[in-house]
Amino acid sequence: MHDLSNGIRKLVAWPLAGFIVVCLTLTYWQVIAAPQLNHAEQNNRSERMRRRVQPGRLLTRDGLVILDAREGLKGWERAYSDSEAFCHLAGYNSRSGLQKTLSEVFYAQGRYAHVWEDILHGRQTGNDVYLTINSRLQQRAHALMRGKRGAVIAIDPRDGALLALYSAPTYDAATITKSEEAYNVFTYDPAKPEINRPLQGMYPPGSVFKIFTAAAAVDAGLADPGKKLHCAGAERIAGTLVRCRKAAGHGDLTLRRALADSCNVAFAKLGDELGPDRFRSYVKQFHLLDAANLPLPTSTGRMADFKGFKGNMQLVEASFGQGATLITPLSIARLTAALARGGEVIQPYLVDHVQTPAATRLPSGRGKKLGRAVSPETAQAVAGMMRSVVEHGTAGVADIRGVRVAAKTGSAQNPSGDPHAWFTCFAPYDEPVVVVTVLVENGGSGARAAGPIAVEILRAALETGT
Amino acid sequence: MYSAGLMGLGLFLVCLDQGQSLLRVLRVMTVAGSFIVAALLMQIESEGRDHLLLPAVSLIAGCGVVFLWRLNPESASRQIIWMLMGSALMIIVYYLVNDVRDLARYKYTAGVGAIALMVATMIWGQEKGGARLWLGIPDVVSFQPGELAKVLICVFLAGYVADKGELIRSHSKDSGLLAPLALRYMGPLLLVVVFSLAVFVLLRDLGAALLFFGLFVAVSYLATGRKRYAALMTVLFVAGAVAAYYYFPHVGRRMAAWLTPHADPYGAGHQILQVLFGLAAGGVSGVGFGRGLPDSLPAAETDAILAVIGEEIGLLGATGLMLLFVVVSYRTFAIAWQSKDRFGALLAANLGIVFALQTLVIAGGLLRLIPLTGITLPFVSYGGSSVVVNFIALGLILTVSRDCRPWPSQRTPDNNHRVARPSTVVMQILDN
Numbered sequence: 046m047h048d049l050s051n052g053i054r055k056l057v058a059w060p061l062a063g064f065i066v067v068c069l070t071l072t073y074w075q076v077i078a079a080p081q082l083n084h085a086e087q088n089n090r091s092e093r094m095r096r097r098v099q100p101g102r103l104l105t106r107d108g109l110v111i112l113d114a115r116e117g118l119k120g121w122e123r124a125y126s127d128s129e130a131f132c133h134l135a136g137y138n139s140r141s142g143l144q145k146t147l148s149e150v151f152y153a154q155g156r157y158a159h160v161w162e163d164i165l166h167g168r169q170t171g172n173d174v175y176l177t178i179n180s181r182l183q184q185r186a187h188a189l190m191r192g193k194r195g196a197v198i199a200i201d202p203r204d205g206a207l208l209a210l211y212s213a214p215t216y217d218a219a220t221i222t223k224s225e226e227a228y229n230v231f232t233y234d235p236a237k238p239e240i241n242r243p244l245q246g247m248y249p250p251g252s253v254f255k256i257f258t259a260a261a262a263v264d265a266g267l268a269d270p271g272k273k274l275h276c277a278g279a280e281r282i283a284g285t286l287v288r289c290r291k292a293a294g295h296g297d298l299t300l301r302r303a304l305a306d307s308c309n310v311a312f313a314k315l316g317d318e319l320g321p322d323r324f325r326s327y328v329k330q331f332h333l334l335d336a337a338n339l340p341l342p343t344s345t346g347r348m349a350d351f352k353g354f355k356g357n358m359q360l361v362e363a364s365f366g367q368g369a370t371l372i373t374p375l376s377i378a379r380l381t382a383a384l385a386r387g388g389e390v391i392q393p394y395l396v397d398h399v400q401t402p403a404a405t406r407l408p409s410g411r412g413k414k415l416g417r418a419v420s421p422e423t424a425q426a427v428a429g430m431m432r433s434v435v436e437h438g439t440a441g442v443a444d445i446r447g448v449r450v451a452a453k454t455g456s457a458q459n460p461s462g463d464p465h466a467w468f469t470c471f472a473p474y475d476e477p478v479v480v481v482t483v484l485v486e487n488g489g490s491g492a493r494a495a496g497p498i499a500v501e502i503l504r505a506a507l508e509t510g511t
Numbered sequence: 512m513y514s515a516g517l518m519g520l521g522l523f524l525v526c527l528d529q530g531q532s533l534l535r536v537l538r539v540m541t542v543a544g545s546f547i548v549a550a551l552l553m554q555i556e557s558e559g560r561d562h563l564l565l566p567a568v569s570l571i572a573g574c575g576v577v578f579l580w581r582l583n584p585e586s587a588s589r590q591i592i593w594m595l596m597g598s599a600l601m602i603i604v605y606y607l608v609n610d611v612r613d614l615a616r617y618k619y620t621a622g623v624g625a626i627a628l629m630v631a632t633m634i635w636g637q638e639k640g641g642a643r644l645w646l647g648i649p650d651v652v653s654f655q656p657g658e659l660a661k662v663l664i665c666v667f668l669a670g671y672v673a674d675k676g677e678l679i680r681s682h683s684k685d686s687g688l689l690a691p692l693a694l695r696y697m698g699p700l701l702l703v704v705v706f707s708l709a710v711f712v713l714l715r716d717l718g719a720a721l722l723f724f725g726l727f728v729a730v731s732y733l734a735t736g737r738k739r740y741a742a743l744m745t746v747l748f749v750a751g752a753v754a755a756y757y758y759f760p761h762v763g764r765r766m767a768a769w770l771t772p773h774a775d776p777y778g779a780g781h782q783i784l785q786v787l788f789g790l791a792a793g794g795v796s797g798v799g800f801g802r803g804l805p806d807s808l809p810a811a812e813t814d815a816i817l818a819v820i821g822e823e824i825g826l827l828g829a830t831g832l833m834l835l836f837v838v839v840s841y842r843t844f845a846i847a848w849q850s851k852d853r854f855g856a857l858l859a860a861n862l863g864i865v866f867a868l869q870t871l872v873i874a875g876g877l878l879r880l881i882p883l884t885g886i887t888l889p890f891v892s893y894g895g896s897s898v899v900v901n902f903i904a905l906g907l908i909l910t911v912s913r914d915c916r917p918w919p920s921q922r923t924p925d926n927n928h929r930v931a932r933p934s935t936v937v938m939q940i941l942d943n
Binding site for chain 2: 048049050051052053054056057059060061063064066067068070071072074075076078079080082083085087088090093094169
């Protein structure tokens with residue numbers, strides 16, 4: 046009898062051990078292996094979960110809804126409004142644009158979840174995302190860029206907020222997702238409308254890059270706006286034949302004049318004088334080749350390494366924005382903004398704030414300060430020269446009544462046809478509140494093709510008070 | 512009382528969630544009420560009776576009903592009726608069996624009955640979901656004889672070992688290290704292993720096979736007090752299972768689904784993958800009650816209900832439920848070792864082994880510890896036969912507990928038997 050009692054007692058250890066193993070395995074699957082399982086290829090739970098959640102809306106800062114939610118046959122669906130102006134932001138399905146990168150926010154998952162809030166209110170609703178975009182600027186850009194290819198960027202240099210981020214050509218999300226045929230037409234369109242040009246487009250910067258070379262030279266102590274330079278029209282610098290846009294040459298001129306008239310020879314000489322090491326270090330300090338830290342795909346820039354027997358030639362070409370340099374329009378806008386705000390580089394940001402259904406504001410990133418690229422005096426000097434470009438130089442189109450604009454034009458040689466037209470500017474000159482950068486692919490002259498668009502955007506920005 | 516209250520609250524929340532009328536809630540509350548009535552009815556009875564089992568089981572059953580209601584209110588309603596039937600049978604068993612030893616006289620009847628049920632299933636059984644487990648008139652009434660056979664086999668084994676135990680023990684005592692290899696021991700051992708494997712292969716029911724096998728191993732240990740028989744049987748069973756893997760294609764498919772579910776994610780590996788995805792989605796605190804995706808789980812109401820629970824109330828909820836199962840198993844074993852009667856002790860131990868093993872086999876299957884097999888989670892899964900039989904088994908265990916040594920509070924100083932400590936503490940909290 047006693048033996049039996051003992052035997053049973055000893056036996057208990059086995060089922061108890063079994064339960065412990067079960068609980069540990071439960072912990073393994075639900076905690077340790079969970080992230081891997083949740084992202085497993087065959088796991089379509091998050092997709093199915095999503096259809097039950099009313100996704101959050103996407104709005105501009107001034108409250109225009111550009112991406113809404115409506116109830117469809119298979120659960121919640123997306124509804125686009127004014128898609129052509131905002132398509133590169135909103136995307137056209139759950140795998141494109143901000144719909145892809147901010148899906149955790151829209152569907153209230155992960156750290157944006159608010160389960161208890163939903164349970165208490167008996168609903169499942171995602172979070173609204175407010176962008177820094179000003180809908181009027183964006184719509185204006187859309188109107189001005191009709192029939193063109195290119196990019197329009199507007200930034201508030203004070204905090205890095207992106208006021209407009211527009212890419213042409215555009216598409217209508219509802220149209221291209223209507224049928225497979227329409228979608229094929231869209232994807233095989235030679236103008237490549239799906240590319241978000243301000244962030245993904247890679248272009249030779251051309252003459253707008255001269256503001257960088259000028260800033261580097263002034264900051265390195267090699268030059269000041271009054272520095273005397275000489276241009277003979279076509280000169281051999283460091284073994285490279287450099288042609289100025291004025292074939293007869295500018296003769297003797299100051300650095301200020303060289304920027305205003307966009308003299309290639311003068312800037313080639315400045316770059317040569319700077320040398321590859323200093324040139325590279327300023328490229329780095331201005332974060333010229335870095336991707337933008339935005340919730341949209343962005344490209345990193347490319348530049349020659351200035352090494353080997355062709356190094357000097359590459360440096361001379363890079364000094365006036367040609368050669369192997371390829372850069373995104375956002376980089377040029379960021380460079381302009383850095384000069385407008387006294388030499389400090391700021392990373393632009395796009396998401397103003399996230400709002401839960403209970404109207405709680407969730408914190409989101411502001412424009413991150415990336416450190417000082419040049420001294421405030423240098424930035425001041427270059428800004429002054431950019432003002433001269435408007436007053437006495439190539440950017441006369443920006444010499445408008447009521448507001449003092451500083452600008453730089455560019456017409457970048459490229460293998461695909463007419464030069465790309467660049468225009469980058471900020472205003473007001475004394476206390477900049479907006480930076481506008483415009484690129485028109487194969488537009489020809491920067492002043493004629495891109496300048497008027499930039500000025501219109503500038504005006505609209507100053508009118509709305511950003 | 513607490514358990515009934517909790518269950519009521521749970522159901523209230525479900526109905527709130529699904530916007531159902533309060534009238535249906537009241538209907539569900541009758542189950543909670545039945546547990547209270549049962550507890551009160553039994554309270555009148557003897558002092559030795561266990562005070563923890565019924566509350567723990569009613570919590571488990573309550574959790575089951577709440578989740579079934581969430582999955583499918585119709586199934587839950589049927590489950591409630593079965594639970595009421597089960598509870599009634601439990602009380603009848605409790606009052607009808609005056610002395611548990613009376614049952615021992617029917618051990619051969621029980622044994623023959625169990626085998627008859629199994630054979631009948633093999634011959635006339637209806638196939639549902641790939642396993643031949645059902646008996647009855649198609650589309651009118653059917654039940655799973657396997658469930659009843661489990662209890663009958665427990666009764667038979669308890670009676671047999673209680674009777675012949677001393678004989679078995681004296682035979683095994685004189686033998687040396689190699690004794691298990693002697694032919695007269697090999698015979699019965701092989702028979703048992705072959706029976707378990709036959710259930711697996713012929714009825715295609717790995718769960719039942721594991722259950723019977725585990726029961727036989729445990730009983731052989733209790734009868735002889737020697738571990739080497741258990742070890743030898745395990746080796747033979749594993750060898751048999753490996754052989755079955757190579758010779759029977761359906762066994763091979765089952766194993767492949769277990770070992771490499773990713774190879775066939777929409778076929779053989781579908782269920783286990785969906786179970787694991789669901790558990791992973793639940794995480795520590797769950798996705799929230801009623802917010803999971805049980806419709807992507809095959810057999811969510813029956814075999815895979817633990818996965819639904821793990822998804823919606825998370826690791827915390829699922830572990831809590833497992834702890835309740837531990838309480839029930841542990842209390843059953845405690846009753847067994849405190850029983851004054853040899854037959855009663857063996858019966859409670861056998862029923863405890865079946866209960867714990869059944870829980871472990873389905874939980875282990877869902878957690879990919881062992882191949883997944885169709886078997887119910889006691890008191891939780893949807894299924895009439897299972898619920899009713901489990902309540903009858905509970906009635907038997909409670910009957911055994913009546914003849915236990917008294918509880919610590921009622922112990923006399925000279926009674927020094929060790930009694931389960933932690934459970935008495937929980938008991939005092941729950942039982943008021």
